[in-house]
Amino acid sequence: MPLNGAQLPLHILFVFLDGIGLGEKNQETNPLIKFDLPHFNILAGNQPWSDSFRPVDSESHVFTSIDATLGIPGLPQSGTGQATLFTGTNCAETAGKHFGPYPHSKTKPIIAESSIFQQVNQLQLDHPEPAAFANAYPPQFFEAAKARNRWTVTTLSCIEAEIKIRTLDDLKVNKALTAEITRKAWRTRLSIPVDPITEQTAANHLHQISASHPFTLYEYYLTDKAGHSQSFPKAHRVLSALDALFGELLRVIDIEQTLLLITSDHGNIEDLSVKTHTFNRVPLIAYGKGAHLFREARSLTDVTPSIISALATANKSVRK
Ligand SMILES: [Zn+2]
Incomplete structure (x- = not known):
């Protein structure tokens, strides 16, 4: 029986956070410990995000940590980390080093052939638009990217x-959604005439996008930027905005039909005592239907294969 898109049993909403690892439980260095982030805590099974976490491992909720160093010396970087996360291939190994923030030339064919979007497309789900990327980009982004032919992963x-x-x-x-959730930067920094929205409204927009597609990705990079700034006030602004977004997502998503997935490419913001990325493991949260499929994930390489098997399994079980 053909599968109607509206009846798809599983929606995966992947919120990718750039530069957030699990660090020490130290208020002096770690804003995730210093600040009150109630919805971060819920996503972690009622505990703060730190490297001394207690793993959560149930059918509908997994909170664990995954490796971002990928067996390659040096600090993890976004170009190779994201390429690994979004393909399932160890792109730091392919490049021979950690590289970023843009994709390394040797990894571009891997991104072209086997990105998460490409792999979702290849599942041939009965849906007109199986995969969606929820971020909006301003005209300035396209001008700059086209001029240099330099795109993000x-x-x-x-x-x-x-x-x-x-x-x-x-x-x-x-x-x-804009990259900073509330549209304020589009108005104030880019002079684009859009009205600001709250994080809660943005969460509802993201939920609507997710409900219309089997797979939706939203990318948030200000966590990495705040980490490089070593500024607690900036980290507070960024983490509070995310906490509000998470709170509304937790309220509106139907976990019988949706899997909320959250992870990162490397550590950074969890240690404001250093300006650089960190060697820390990164959090992996799977919350909702199919969460258990992520319980064996150990590194950035394991995320995309689990997404694909979750979508394939859910789809097949309905087609029978
Ligand atoms: Zn960075």
Whole structure:
């Protein structure tokens, strides 16, 4: 029996956070310990995000840590870390080093052929648009990226897999989120005439996008930026915004139908005593339907294969 898109049994909403690891339980260095983040704590099974966490491992909730160093010396970087996370191939090994923030030339064919978007497409789910990238990009981004032919891992993945990169037009009809959630920076820094929204409203927009697609990715990079700044006030702003987004997502998503997945490419913001990325393991949260499929994940390489098997399994069980 053909599967109607609206009846798809599983929606995966992947919120990717750049530069957030599990660090020491130390208020002096770790803003995730210093600040009150109630929804971060819920996602971790009622505990703060730290390297001394108690693992959560149930059918519908997994909180664990995964390795971001990938067996390669040096500090993890976004280009190779994200390429690994979003393909399932160890791209630091392919490049011979950690490299970033943009994709390493040797990894571009891997991104082109086997990004998460490409792999979701290859599942041939009976849906007109199985995979979505929820971020909107301003006109300035396209001008700069085209001029230098320099794309991020996620935008390059979109181009190669023919996934729509959302724009101001999508944002105006609430079918996209800005990189900083509330649209304020589009207005104040880019002079684009959009009205600010709350994190709660943005969470509802993200939920709507997710409910319309089997797989949705949203990328948030200000965690990495705040980590490099070594500023507690900046970290507080960024983490509070995310906490509000998470709180509303937890309220609105139906965990019988949706899996909320949260992870990162490398550590950074969890240790404001250093300006650089860290060697720390990164959190992996799977919350909702199919969460148990992520309980064996040990490194960045394990995330995409688990997403694909979750979508394939859920789909097959309905087709029978
Ligand atoms: Zn960084």
